[in-house]
Amino acid sequence: MSKIEIRSPLPGTFYRASSPDVPPFKADGASVASGDAIGLIEVMKTFQEVPAGVDGKNITFLVDNEEPVMAGQVIAEVEA
Template structure:
């Protein structure tokens, strides 16, 4: 198995949940498929879905919910299966 970082494609604010009163899209330790939404990045009041590139297990989040991120910054670690 190999690990890969899922990175922010552009600067913005990272959100782990669709809205403050909803559960996170995914949790650490959760199995995901390619295309699974793992979070949102807000740029100028527009929200863009951040998706897993491959099937695997989310092993760690590298940033907290509602964190300002830079382009290329690692958001989460995916252990590819």
């Protein structure tokens, strides 16, 4: 079983949900499809979706909600 990394395309602040009062895009351990959004990056007052980019299952987030991230930083891992 191999792990696949999902990296942030941009630097900024990472959010797991589209607003504070809705559930996260993906719960811990959920399966993802390549086109699914797994979170948002706030960069310079605009919000960009982070697509999973891969199909996988049992997602593990390595970055907490509202934490700063660098471009290319691994945000989450999934099992292929």
